[in-house]
Amino acid sequence: MTGPQKASAASYRLVWKGPSGTVRLSESAYAAYDQVIQGTDEISMKRKAHLERYFREFCENVHFYQRLSDEKFKKEQNFPDGKGGKVAIWAFKSWQWRLYGTIMHVAASRCFVGTAVDAAKKRNKADRKLMKAAADELAALAEYKPEPA
């Protein structure tokens, strides 16, 4: 007997694709990202320019970590996955805006899977509650593999 089928990150929105990776977003994260992309105010346009370059770097460069500093893409925290493992939460950051997710393999490609956005970051610290919710959603995906100890 098999249990209920798990959700797959492959069904998430593909927002960026390159020779070394992809970026996919859940519906809620995509809606928040779309607001940035469609925004006509100055900050949204700046955010868009930055996020697109960061995504491009992640997708086109195998050694993306050599050029993306912590101010742009950072491993924030590990969260228990409820099965004895842990989910590493990473964040793309730009202009007080954070996209939380993790790196996993989706459709044979290194993929950043984003599931939560903090669009109104008022302080420098990441939002723990939001990251925990992102971790729970990521741990439930079919492609999820716990972070090696």
Add this chain to the structure above:
Amino acid sequence: MRQEKKIDPAVIAAEENLLIDFQFLLQELISSKNVSRTELAELAGLSKARLSQIFSAEANPTVKTMARLAHAMGERIDISRKKEEKLEARQPRPRHSFGWDDVANDNVTILYGNVAA
């Protein structure tokens, strides 16, 4: 009445992309030369907080600060020009050029655009 400044997304993209180019370059130098930020700040005569700020999206370093940081890493920044792809589409139609219709119809690659929806 004060007139509101018109925001041109192409100008913003040009400004931000140059900043990001510099930030990527500097971070790449830090990684490849295995220099800590504390060391770099000291070598460049900047505070560590100022150096961190230079890596943020909100940064707007002066060209002199950029030169100073490159110099501290034993490098020199060259300024070169590159045509923006969108501008090329506005050039006069070349003779005997196949596929120009695609360009004229705006089917051109935007410099930093990718996939989408």
